[in-house]
Amino acid sequence: MAPMNRPPLSLPDLLDASIAPFRRVPLLIWALLGSSMALTLTLGFWSAYRNPFVVALLALVAGLVMALPLRREWTHWRWACLGWIPLTALVLAQVELPLGEAIELWPLPTAAISLGMMVVLGHWRPAWLAAGGVLLVTIGWVKLSGLAVEPAAEMIGWMSPIVAATVMLWVLRRALRRLEMNTAEEAELRLETEELQSRNAAREAYNRELRDAVGDLLDRIATGRPMSPQERRTCTLVEGKLRDRIRGRSLTNDAIEQAIWAARERGAQVTLLDDRRSWIGIDELRGSIQKAAIDLLAGLGEGDSGTIRLLPAGRRRVASLVVGRADGTGDARTFPDPADR
Numbered sequence: 119m120a121p122m123n124r125p126p127l128s129l130p131d132l133l134d135a136s137i138a139p140f141r142r143v144p145l146l147i148w149a150l151l152g153s154s155m156a157l158t159l160t161l162g163f164w165s166a167y168r169n170p171f172v173v174a175l176l177a178l179v180a181g182l183v184m185a186l187p188l189r190r191e192w193t194h195w196r197w198a199c200l201g202w203i204p205l206t207a208l209v210l211a212q213v214e215l216p217l218g219e220a221i222e223l224w225p226l227p228t229a230a231i232s233l234g235m236m237v238v239l240g241h242w243r244p245a246w247l248a249a250g251g252v253l254l255v256t257i258g259w260v261k262l263s264g265l266a267v268e269p270a271a272e273m274i275g276w277m278s279p280i281v282a283a284t285v286m287l288w289v290l291r292r293a294l295r296r297l298e299m300n301t302a303e304e305a306e307l308r309l310e311t312e313e314l315q316s317r318n319a320a321r322e323a324y325n326r327e328l329r330d331a332v333g334d335l336l337d338r339i340a341t342g343r344p345m346s347p348q349e350r351r352t353c354t355l356v357e358g359k360l361r362d363r364i365r366g367r368s369l370t371n372d373a374i375e376q377a378i379w380a381a382r383e384r385g386a387q388v389t390l391l392d393d394r395r396s397w398i399g400i401d402e403l404r405g406s407i408q409k410a411a412i413d414l415l416a417g418l419g420e421g422d423s424g425t426i427r428l429l430p431a432g433r434r435r436v437a438s439l440v441v442g443r444a445d446g447t448g449d450a451r452t453f454p455d456p457a458d459r
């Protein structure tokens with residue numbers, strides 16, 4: 119099965135990619151488009167402001183602040199957050215009382231749209247910080263102006279897009295987290311399938327090698343034909359090789375198997391033990407252990423014995439090589455766990 123190279127899912131990356139085409143448009147164009155709403159409201163309520171020209175200028179500034187979330191740099195995000203607070207205060211200061219229409223206070227809905235966009239793009243902390251500042255400024259102005267409860271509540275309700283955007287962001291994050299979990303489960307299942315296929319392939323190769331090694335000998339045994347001393351010796355060597363594959367799985371490779379075969383042909387006894395079942399955590403020692411094992415096997419002769427063992431995980435030594443000579447002498451070598459160095 120071919121592996122599926124799927125990049126990890128990331129909500130900021132997905133949201134960032136969704137507005138990437140809009141970044142090709144110059145910032146000034148977006149500022150003009152963003153200010154059109156505020157400027158239209160200003161022109162529609164021209165007489166509702168003490169100095170409408172100042173409010174019109176602030177509308178243009180509002181368009182620039184609304185366009186800043188389309189930029190990546192944090193400086194722009196920061197200015198977008200900080201910009202709405204003084205901008206709202208300046209516009210409220212220009213409103214003539216008594217208030218005619220609540221929509222004259224256009225910084226609130228425009229700020230809500232801009233900050234809601236920031237929330238959707240994943241920058242909910244600075245967005246809520248700015249929203250809190252705008253609300254504090256608005257509440258202070260309401261108290262000083264003696265505004266009625268109904269229009270005040272309507273103005274505060276204009277900030278609902280930020281709440282809606284926050285809820286949508288939360289839902290998107292949960293959905294994306296579920297997708298990430300499904301992707302991880304799929305990748306784990308794929309790895310397990312590949313591992314099973316690899317094991318099956320290794321088992322088939324082992325069976326073929328086994329048939330090639332003992333097939334003729336088994337046929338000879340089954341027919342009852344007598345075997346020569348050399349054939350009996352070969353049977354013993356093949357049996358030892360099969361035992362090594364079972365008891366010393368992690369230690370066996372072509373070079374070590376050939377060295378063991380040669381040592382046993384010389385009359386040595388060789389034992390291979392794998393009590394660790396893996397090279398995980400000690401892979402850096404694999405080459406030196408295998409080389410030391412081959413050197414040990416090369417020095418064994420008739421009547422000698424050698425034991426090559428991977429020790430269980432958790433011990434201070436990861437491997438041991440023990441030699442017993444026919445003359446009663448011996449030698450041993452151990453390999454310390456690299457994690458203890």
